[in-house]
Amino acid sequence: MKRPQLVESITDFSKNFLASFIIGTLVFTIISDGVSALFWEVFGSQLQAYLNGRYGWNLSYNQLRGVMVLLLLGMLLLLVYLTNFARWVWRWVGRLPFLKVPVQANVERLTTTYPGLIVAMSPKEDSPAEAVIRFHWNDGQATNLKHCWVLCTAKSLPYATRMVQRLADQGVTQAVKFHYGSYALPNVEELETPPNLLIPDEQIDDPNYIQGLVDCIYADAAVKGLDESDVIADYTGATKGMTAGILLACARPERPLQYISQLDCSVMAVRVSYKLKQAQ
Numbered sequence: 380m381k382r383p384q385l386v387e388s389i390t391d392f393s394k395n396f397l398a399s400f401i402i403g404t405l406v407f408t409i410i411s412d413g414v415s416a417l418f419w420e421v422f423g424s425q426l427q428a429y430l431n432g433r434y435g436w437n438l439s440y441n442q443l444r445g446v447m448v449l450l451l452l453g454m455l456l457l458l459v460y461l462t463n464f465a466r467w468v469w470r471w472v473g474r475l476p477f478l479k480v481p482v483q484a485n486v487e488r489l490t491t492t493y494p495g496l497i498v499a500m501s502p503k504e505d506s507p508a509e510a511v512i513r514f515h516w517n518d519g520q521a522t523n524l525k526h527c528w529v530l531c532t533a534k535s536l537p538y539a540t541r542m543v544q545r546l547a548d549q550g551v552t553q554a555v556k557f558h559y560g561s562y563a564l565p566n567v568e569e570l571e572t573p574p575n576l577l578i579p580d581e582q583i584d585d586p587n588y589i590q591g592l593v594d595c596i597y598a599d600a601a602v603k604g605l606d607e608s609d610v611i612a613d614y615t616g617a618t619k620g621m622t623a624g625i626l627l628a629c630a631r632p633e634r635p636l637q638y639i640s641q642l643d644c645s646v647m648a649v650r651v652s653y654k655l656k657q658a659q
Contacts, residue, residue, distance in 0.1 A: 489648040495600050495610030496527045499617035500535040507616035509542050514646050528596045529559035564595040589624020611635040
Protein backbone atom coordinates (compact mmCIF):
# COMPACT_ATOMS: atom_id res chain seq x y z
CA MET A 380 0.00 0.00 0.00
CA LYS A 381 1.46 3.32 -1.06
CA ARG A 382 1.72 6.08 1.50
CA PRO A 383 -0.70 9.00 0.97
CA GLN A 384 1.02 11.85 -0.85
CA LEU A 385 -0.09 14.39 1.74
CA VAL A 386 1.34 12.34 4.62
CA GLU A 387 4.59 11.81 2.74
CA SER A 388 4.92 15.53 2.03
CA ILE A 389 4.45 16.37 5.70
CA THR A 390 6.70 13.71 7.24
CA ASP A 391 9.56 13.66 4.73
CA PHE A 392 11.60 16.87 4.52
CA SER A 393 13.25 15.66 1.32
CA LYS A 394 9.88 15.50 -0.45
CA ASN A 395 8.46 18.89 0.44
CA PHE A 396 10.49 21.04 2.80
CA LEU A 397 7.96 23.88 2.93
CA ALA A 398 5.05 21.61 3.88
CA SER A 399 7.13 19.79 6.51
CA PHE A 400 8.36 23.09 7.95
CA ILE A 401 4.89 24.65 8.11
CA ILE A 402 3.28 21.61 9.73
CA GLY A 403 6.16 20.69 12.03
CA THR A 404 7.12 24.18 13.14
CA LEU A 405 4.08 26.41 12.84
CA VAL A 406 0.97 24.23 13.10
CA PHE A 407 2.24 22.02 15.92
CA THR A 408 3.49 25.10 17.77
CA ILE A 409 0.07 26.73 17.53
CA ILE A 410 -1.61 23.53 18.74
CA SER A 411 0.78 23.14 21.67
CA ASP A 412 0.38 26.79 22.64
CA GLY A 413 -3.39 26.41 22.50
CA VAL A 414 -3.34 23.34 24.74
CA SER A 415 -0.98 25.09 27.15
CA ALA A 416 -3.16 28.20 27.30
CA LEU A 417 -6.28 26.09 27.83
CA PHE A 418 -4.60 24.17 30.65
CA TRP A 419 -3.30 27.20 32.52
CA GLU A 420 -6.27 29.51 32.00
CA VAL A 421 -8.97 26.97 32.82
CA PHE A 422 -7.44 24.35 35.07
CA GLY A 423 -4.75 26.62 36.51
CA SER A 424 -7.13 29.35 37.60
CA GLN A 425 -9.52 26.82 39.16
CA LEU A 426 -6.68 25.11 41.00
CA GLN A 427 -5.36 28.45 42.23
CA ALA A 428 -8.77 29.43 43.56
CA TYR A 429 -9.24 26.03 45.20
CA LEU A 430 -5.86 26.00 46.96
CA ASN A 431 -6.11 29.58 48.11
CA GLY A 432 -9.67 29.13 49.33
CA ARG A 433 -9.24 25.70 50.91
CA TYR A 434 -5.81 26.04 52.49
CA GLY A 435 -5.31 29.80 52.53
CA TRP A 436 -1.97 29.57 50.75
CA ASN A 437 -2.34 32.85 48.86
CA LEU A 438 -0.41 31.54 45.85
CA SER A 439 0.08 33.90 42.95
CA TYR A 440 -0.49 32.75 39.38
CA ASN A 441 3.25 32.66 38.61
CA GLN A 442 4.02 30.77 41.82
CA LEU A 443 1.41 28.16 40.94
CA ARG A 444 2.89 27.72 37.46
CA GLY A 445 6.36 27.30 38.92
CA VAL A 446 5.20 24.66 41.40
CA MET A 447 3.26 22.77 38.72
CA VAL A 448 6.21 22.78 36.32
CA LEU A 449 8.54 21.43 39.02
CA LEU A 450 6.04 18.72 39.98
CA LEU A 451 5.53 17.64 36.37
CA LEU A 452 9.28 17.63 35.75
CA GLY A 453 9.85 15.55 38.88
CA MET A 454 7.17 13.05 37.85
CA LEU A 455 8.71 12.77 34.39
CA LEU A 456 12.18 12.13 35.81
CA LEU A 457 10.79 9.48 38.17
CA LEU A 458 9.00 7.75 35.30
CA VAL A 459 12.08 7.73 33.09
CA TYR A 460 14.77 6.77 35.59
CA LEU A 461 12.98 4.78 38.30
CA THR A 462 10.45 2.78 36.27
CA ASN A 463 10.24 0.79 33.04
CA PHE A 464 8.15 3.54 31.45
CA ALA A 465 10.59 4.22 28.58
CA ARG A 466 10.80 0.50 27.74
CA TRP A 467 7.02 0.19 27.93
CA VAL A 468 6.53 3.19 25.58
CA TRP A 469 8.99 1.76 23.07
CA ARG A 470 7.22 -1.61 23.05
CA TRP A 471 3.84 0.09 22.68
CA VAL A 472 5.05 2.24 19.78
CA GLY A 473 6.46 -0.84 18.07
CA ARG A 474 3.00 -2.45 18.11
CA LEU A 475 1.23 0.45 16.40
CA PRO A 476 -0.30 -0.85 13.15
CA PHE A 477 0.62 2.24 11.14
CA LEU A 478 4.30 2.21 12.10
CA LYS A 479 7.07 -0.19 11.27
CA VAL A 480 10.62 -0.39 12.57
CA PRO A 481 13.09 -1.26 9.81
CA VAL A 482 16.25 -2.69 11.32
CA GLN A 483 19.61 -2.61 9.61
CA ALA A 484 22.69 -4.38 10.93
CA ASN A 485 26.18 -3.35 9.88
CA VAL A 486 29.08 -5.68 10.64
CA GLU A 487 32.64 -4.46 11.10
CA ARG A 488 35.79 -5.53 12.90
CA LEU A 489 35.70 -4.56 16.57
CA THR A 490 38.69 -2.44 17.52
CA THR A 491 37.63 -1.08 20.91
CA THR A 492 37.08 -2.66 24.30
CA TYR A 493 34.10 -2.13 26.59
CA PRO A 494 33.70 -1.68 30.36
CA GLY A 495 30.91 -4.27 30.42
CA LEU A 496 30.73 -7.64 28.68
CA ILE A 497 28.04 -10.32 28.40
CA VAL A 498 29.16 -13.77 27.22
CA ALA A 499 27.58 -17.21 26.88
CA MET A 500 29.62 -20.07 28.33
CA SER A 501 29.95 -23.23 26.25
CA PRO A 502 30.38 -26.62 27.98
CA LYS A 503 34.03 -26.98 26.96
CA GLU A 504 37.42 -25.79 28.15
CA ASP A 505 38.20 -23.69 25.07
CA SER A 506 34.93 -21.77 25.15
CA PRO A 507 34.66 -18.72 22.87
CA ALA A 508 33.68 -16.82 26.02
CA GLU A 509 37.27 -16.95 27.28
CA ALA A 510 38.62 -15.69 23.96
CA VAL A 511 36.18 -12.79 24.05
CA ILE A 512 37.11 -11.93 27.63
CA ARG A 513 40.80 -11.96 26.77
CA PHE A 514 40.12 -9.68 23.80
CA HIS A 515 38.51 -7.06 26.04
CA TRP A 516 41.08 -7.62 28.77
CA ASN A 517 43.80 -6.88 26.20
CA ASP A 518 46.53 -8.32 28.45
CA GLY A 519 45.73 -5.60 30.96
CA GLN A 520 47.04 -2.88 28.65
CA ALA A 521 44.71 0.11 28.34
CA THR A 522 41.77 -2.15 29.14
CA ASN A 523 38.30 -0.81 29.87
CA LEU A 524 36.78 -4.07 31.06
CA LYS A 525 35.33 -3.81 34.57
CA HIS A 526 32.39 -6.23 34.71
CA CYS A 527 31.66 -9.48 32.90
CA TRP A 528 28.38 -11.38 33.09
CA VAL A 529 28.66 -15.05 32.10
CA LEU A 530 25.46 -16.83 31.05
CA CYS A 531 25.74 -20.44 32.18
CA THR A 532 23.79 -23.67 32.08
CA ALA A 533 24.13 -26.57 34.49
CA LYS A 534 26.50 -28.24 32.01
CA SER A 535 28.66 -25.19 31.36
CA LEU A 536 28.87 -23.89 34.95
CA PRO A 537 31.87 -26.11 35.92
CA TYR A 538 33.72 -24.89 32.83
CA ALA A 539 32.91 -21.28 33.73
CA THR A 540 34.24 -21.82 37.24
CA ARG A 541 37.52 -23.21 35.92
CA MET A 542 37.77 -20.41 33.35
CA VAL A 543 37.40 -17.73 36.02
CA GLN A 544 40.03 -19.53 38.11
CA ARG A 545 42.47 -19.50 35.18
CA LEU A 546 41.84 -15.80 34.68
CA ALA A 547 42.29 -15.19 38.40
CA ASP A 548 45.66 -16.97 38.33
CA GLN A 549 46.73 -14.49 35.65
CA GLY A 550 45.58 -11.48 37.65
CA VAL A 551 42.57 -10.62 35.51
CA THR A 552 40.14 -10.66 38.44
CA GLN A 553 42.06 -7.92 40.20
CA ALA A 554 40.43 -5.40 37.87
CA VAL A 555 37.47 -7.32 36.43
CA LYS A 556 34.45 -8.54 38.38
CA PHE A 557 33.01 -11.80 37.03
CA HIS A 558 29.33 -12.53 37.63
CA TYR A 559 28.06 -16.03 36.89
CA GLY A 560 26.20 -18.99 38.32
CA SER A 561 23.83 -18.05 41.14
CA TYR A 562 24.67 -14.35 40.92
CA ALA A 563 21.32 -12.59 41.49
CA LEU A 564 20.03 -9.99 39.04
CA PRO A 565 17.41 -7.25 39.47
CA ASN A 566 14.04 -8.67 38.45
CA VAL A 567 13.05 -5.73 36.25
CA GLU A 568 11.20 -7.99 33.81
CA GLU A 569 9.12 -9.53 36.62
CA LEU A 570 10.18 -13.08 35.80
CA GLU A 571 8.39 -15.85 37.67
CA THR A 572 11.54 -16.85 39.55
CA PRO A 573 14.21 -14.40 40.76
CA PRO A 574 16.70 -14.23 37.87
CA ASN A 575 20.32 -15.25 38.10
CA LEU A 576 23.00 -16.19 35.59
CA LEU A 577 22.41 -19.94 35.86
CA ILE A 578 19.80 -20.64 33.19
CA PRO A 579 17.37 -23.45 34.09
CA ASP A 580 17.45 -26.41 31.72
CA GLU A 581 13.81 -25.90 30.75
CA GLN A 582 14.54 -22.27 29.75
CA ILE A 583 17.67 -22.80 27.65
CA ASP A 584 15.78 -22.77 24.35
CA ASP A 585 13.28 -20.07 25.34
CA PRO A 586 14.27 -16.82 23.56
CA ASN A 587 11.74 -14.79 25.54
CA TYR A 588 13.23 -15.90 28.84
CA ILE A 589 16.77 -15.18 27.64
CA GLN A 590 15.69 -11.77 26.39
CA GLY A 591 14.25 -10.93 29.80
CA LEU A 592 17.39 -12.24 31.49
CA VAL A 593 19.64 -10.04 29.34
CA ASP A 594 17.40 -7.06 30.13
CA CYS A 595 17.98 -7.83 33.81
CA ILE A 596 21.74 -7.85 33.17
CA TYR A 597 21.54 -4.37 31.67
CA ALA A 598 19.58 -3.25 34.73
CA ASP A 599 22.35 -4.67 36.93
CA ALA A 600 24.92 -2.83 34.82
CA ALA A 601 23.03 0.42 35.42
CA VAL A 602 23.26 -0.19 39.16
CA LYS A 603 27.02 -0.50 38.72
CA GLY A 604 27.18 2.83 36.90
CA LEU A 605 27.37 1.52 33.34
CA ASP A 606 25.22 2.83 30.53
CA GLU A 607 23.69 0.40 28.05
CA SER A 608 26.18 1.58 25.44
CA ASP A 609 29.02 0.57 27.80
CA VAL A 610 28.00 -3.11 27.79
CA ILE A 611 28.52 -5.31 24.73
CA ALA A 612 26.92 -8.73 24.37
CA ASP A 613 28.66 -11.63 22.62
CA TYR A 614 26.53 -14.50 21.32
CA THR A 615 29.33 -16.75 20.07
CA GLY A 616 29.00 -20.26 21.45
CA ALA A 617 25.44 -19.79 22.67
CA THR A 618 22.65 -22.20 21.83
CA LYS A 619 20.23 -21.20 19.10
CA GLY A 620 17.58 -20.24 21.63
CA MET A 621 20.05 -18.23 23.71
CA THR A 622 21.37 -16.50 20.59
CA ALA A 623 17.84 -15.51 19.57
CA GLY A 624 17.15 -14.13 23.04
CA ILE A 625 20.38 -12.12 23.12
CA LEU A 626 19.66 -10.68 19.68
CA LEU A 627 16.12 -9.72 20.71
CA ALA A 628 17.37 -8.00 23.85
CA CYS A 629 20.04 -6.11 21.91
CA ALA A 630 17.87 -4.98 19.00
CA ARG A 631 18.44 -1.37 20.07
CA PRO A 632 21.29 0.75 18.72
CA GLU A 633 22.42 1.60 22.25
CA ARG A 634 23.08 -2.08 23.05
CA PRO A 635 26.12 -3.21 21.04
CA LEU A 636 26.56 -6.79 19.83
CA GLN A 637 29.56 -8.83 18.80
CA TYR A 638 30.59 -12.32 17.71
CA ILE A 639 33.74 -14.22 16.73
CA SER A 640 34.10 -14.74 12.99
CA GLN A 641 34.50 -18.34 11.86
CA LEU A 642 36.73 -17.20 8.99
CA ASP A 643 39.68 -15.70 10.84
CA CYS A 644 38.55 -15.68 14.51
CA SER A 645 38.29 -11.89 14.46
CA VAL A 646 35.89 -10.22 16.87
CA MET A 647 33.16 -8.58 14.82
CA ALA A 648 30.87 -5.78 15.97
CA VAL A 649 27.22 -5.70 14.90
CA ARG A 650 25.87 -2.16 14.66
CA VAL A 651 22.07 -2.08 14.70
CA SER A 652 20.23 0.97 13.39
CA TYR A 653 16.58 1.70 12.76
CA LYS A 654 14.06 4.48 12.35
CA LEU A 655 10.30 4.63 12.60
CA LYS A 656 8.34 4.76 9.36
CA GLN A 657 4.71 4.69 8.45
CA ALA A 658 3.63 1.16 7.57
CA GLN A 659 3.06 0.57 3.87
